[in-house]
Amino acid sequence: MKIKPIYYIPFLLLLVYSCSNTKYLPEGEMLYTGAEVKIEDSLMSKSDKKALKSEMQELLRPKPNRTILGWRFKLSMYNFAGEPKKEKGFQYWLRNKVGEPPVTFSQVDMDYNADVLQNRAENRGYFKSRTSADSTSSNRKAKAIYTVKPGKQYTIRNVIWPDSLGTRLDSAVTRTKRRTRLKQGSPYDLDKIKDERNRIDERLKEKGYFFFNPDYLIIRVDSTVGDHQVDLRIRLKDDVPERAKKVYTINNIFIYPNYSLSAASDTLSTPTENDSVTRYKDYTIIDKEHNFRPIIYDRTLYFHKGDIYNRKDHNLSLNRLVNLGTFRFVKNQFKISDSLDTALDTYYFLTPLPKKSIQMELSAKTNSANYNGSELTVNWSNRNTFKAAELLSISAFGGLEVQMAGQNKGYNVYRIGSDVSLTWPRFITPIKVETPSAYVPRTKVAIGYEYQNRQKLYSLNSFKTSFGYLWKEDITKEHELKVFDAIFVSPSHVTEEYRNRIKDDQSGSLQRAIDKQLIFGPTYSYTYTNTMRQFKKNTIYYKGSLDLAGNITGLVTGANIKKGDTISVFGVPFSQYAKTEHDFRFYHKFSKNSQLATRATIGFGYPYGNSSELPYIRQFFVGGTNSIRAFRARSIGPGTYRDTTVTANSFLPDQSGDIKMEINAEYRMKLYSVVHGAIFVDAGNIWLWNKKDGMEGAEISKDFYKEFAVGTGIGLRLDLSFLILRLDGAFPLRKPWLPDGDRWVLDDIDVGSKYWRKENFVLNLAIGYPF
Structure with missing residues (x-):
């Protein structure tokens, strides 16, 4: 990578300045740089030591000033701002909102922290542990060191339950033991004992003991029964109220x-x-x-x-x-x-809630093809249409996208349309379906129309309708089945300019964009996510979908495009295909303010019977603000294909394919306040199933992995909780259309070159995270 030396200057200045944080400390104070917990026990496994150390590290207070790659950014901003003369203005904001005051060693109560660690060790079954505290200092910086010697951990020898022949409540408590969390031979753990009391309470509540409380249970610990073993005796307290003993x-x-x-x-x-x-x-x-x-x-x-x-x-x-x-x-x-x-x-x-409401939403949008615009949506809803919580929703929308720069400047896009939907809070089916879930199942019917005008090119009329069901098993699992999902697209006002450009388009994408399309059939999607569980270190998101269009109709009519037997409905050949797409995301939290987010997406669409290719609106695309951000939206592939007829003044067709593979990785960190940063890498491509004349290299092959486009970049995000504004800057590392062996373009990167930035650097402005 070619980076001019001048670009290093800001970073060197910041690095030098960060080293001077200690000179602003009061006389006699030292900057607290954190604490280290040492576990000294030859009997513990490495994994147990690591887990206990990590747990204890989180208990220590205070926390030192936060660092970013070793730099105490917030402390530097606090010192840089200086003492403000008044409690407002930029200087006050920089010092007190962006910055943070130094955490000094005098604020650390080492004896208190040692007691906290000692207590935690005993709660984990290390009853004879010893804890000591020490510190080291250098150059007005101090660090605390806590040494814990746990010794051998106590395990559970026996769990003794109340006499099942005792009172009715004693017997009910004993009957809950089948799913006890207190297992013979497992380590003693105070938190698990507390959890067990709550578990027993939950089970009793399910048996009618409405007024029972976990505080009515006591679990006595006897640590004298053997070598590093304990007996746990579960019993009811003597003062349990009479009403807590009754089934209601x-x-x-x-x-x-x-x-x-x-x-x-x-x-x-x-x-x-x-x-x-x-x-x-x-x-x-x-x-x-x-x-x-x-x-x-x-x-x-x-x-x-x-x-x-x-x-x-x-x-x-x-x-x-x-x-x-x-x-x-x-x-x-x-x-x-x-x-x-x-x-x-x-x-x-x-x-x-109010039975009827009206909502107006104005949104702004931009993409990497230099289109900027806005859309206005007005939605009217009735939450109790037929007095049984039915939701009737009617919306109208209109939007404008203007291409401000780049190729094809002036080819603006206008959209207008309306949607109507009615949702019943139950399954409407020929047979009764029970759903023992906390979430009400829904039956939904919808109909919509959209008119889109691409100025100087063509207009499209789109009609859609659907009938289906939505239901959730629990907070993590959601299903959507559209028994019938249909869309009809018809072009109008195709200009002579656009028709002339179709003749020069090798890929056929421009023609497919204005073809009449009739798609109908069932669709199904399944979503699983546990990302709402903020306490988990690792969370996942998965969505899989299946789209089967025209299958029954094609089977009944015997449609076969290869033999020339194409069947039309209302004068339009219906689409017949099978398509599936899978989106898997994994999130790993390094800390409260940093995480690694990854995504893998794969999709396949296979046309047959009445179709030789997927309809244009059902094909796959890559590139853009939520995909491979180093490339313009829908500009990659298929495969190694590149339209050589495209010039600076050409109209750029959207590249589409039957197969899609994409992987993304993004490291996200909080910089200060609502400002977050990211470093990311994206890779992927699309392919066709079959070889196509005029599109050399577009079909899938055994060497598909060698045809991935790769890009990287950095981003800034304003996380306002209710809204996330995202700005990503990216550039390509690998261009799949170049000859094999020359596809990596690392040596061509020249950040200081205006020409390189114009040809390669892509800015993406968007709302929300890309995944």
């Missing part, structure tokens, strides 16, 4: 669907006939306005009169009520029945 059933169920928080009352009472009471099955509904049909509660509530109280059904009912999307607040209370002391009257207080 559900009695009356009262529902207030128009509950007002402003008029809230804590008094739970039986409604009278003056309250406009409606009785439906096991439910007593107090709804003066009759805004909701009673069937809505039968589909969401799991409790019925006479059922034994169950915490799982309790939570499922609340979650499903919230998930309906009709109520702003959902509140649930229980009261011991006046008629039976082992029965609970159940009260549901539901505060509805």
Whole structure:
């Protein structure tokens, strides 16, 4: 890489300045640079030592000033700003918002930290451990060192449960032992003992013990029973309240669907006939306005009169009520029945959202093809269309994209359209389908139209409609099945200029963009993610989809394009293909403020029967702001193909393929406040299944991995929580269309060259993370 020496100057200045942080310290103070925990125990395995050390390291306080590649950036900014004269302005902002004050060694209580580590070691079963604290200092910098000598860890010899022949509650506690987390021979761990108390409480709640509490359990530890072993005795405390020993059933169920928080009352009472009471099955509904049909509660509530109280059904009912999307607040209370002391009257207080709403959204967009524009969307919705939480949504949108620079300047894009959808909070099927999930299943029908005008080129009319189902197994797993998904695309106003350019297009992409397309058939997608679990160090995201278009129709009609037997519907040959795509993402957290994000995407589309290739709108593309960022959107491939007829004034066709492979890696770190940075590498390409005249090297081969495009770059992001603004700058490392052996272009990189930057450097401005 060719980088002029002048570009090193800012980095050298910052490095020199960062070394002077200690000169701003008060007299007699030293800069605290952190702490080290040493585990001295020859009996522990390396993995156990590493885990214990990492756990203890997190407990130490205070934390030293944060570093970025060894540089205390925030501390440097604090010192650089100096003491502000007033509590506002740039100097105050730089010192107190961007910067942070020095963490000095005098702030460290080493004895307290040593006690914390000693306590944690004992909680992990190292009962005879010893902890000491020391420090080292040099050049007005100090570091704390804590040495822990754990000794041999105690293990569990026996777990003794209450007598199953004792009280009813004793017996219920003992019956929970099958899934105990306290295993014979496993290490003693105080956290696991606490978890076990909570687990027993959860199990008892599922058996009707509504008033039980984990504090009513005690687990005694006997460490005198053997060589580094303990016995754990689980028993009930002597002062357990009588009501905590009883199993409760559900009695009356009262529902207030128009509950007002402003008029809230804590008094739970039986409604009278003056309250406009409606009785439906096991439910007593107090709804003066009759805004909701009673069937809505039968589909969401799991409790019925006479059922034994169950915490799982309790939570499922609340979650499903919230998930309906009709109520702003959902509140649930229980009261011991006046008629039976082992029965609970159940009260549901539901505060509805406004039935109708209108929302307006204005968005800005840009891409690597130099298109900039905006789009306005207006959406009107009715959350309770037929009084059973049905959602009717009607939206209209219009947008404009203007090509401000680069090739084909002035070929603007105009879009206008509308979508209508109706969603029912249940499965609408010929047979009844039960879903024991916290999430309400949905049936959705949608219809839409879009008119797109590419100025000076052509216009497209797109019609789409679908009918299908959406459901979630739990918070991590989601399904979407469209039993019928159809789209019809028809061109209009194709200009002579565009037709002339089609004649020069070797790939055929320009022609495919204006071909009439009719696609119909089922689609299915499955999504799994645990990225919402912020406490996990490693999280994943996976989405797989399957698209089967025209398969049954093609089978029935015997369509075969290879034999010339093409079948048309409404004068348009229908598309027949099978397509699948898989997107896998892995996130590894190094710390609270840094992580590695990776993505691997693979897709295959196979046309057959009535089609010789995938319809244009179902083909694969790579390149752009959320793909391989060092290349213009949709400009890579297929394979090693490159349209040699393209010049500086040519119209650039979008390159598409039947097969897609892409991998991405991005290291993300927090720089300061809401400003985040990233370093990334992207690679991938697309291919055709079959060889095509005029497109040499476009088909897939056994050497496909040698045809990957590779790019790298750096990015800045403003993470405002509700909005993430992203700016990525990237350049290519490997160009697949070059001759084999010359595809790596590392030697050509010349950051100081204006010509190189114009030809290779790509800026991507976007909203949200790329993956």
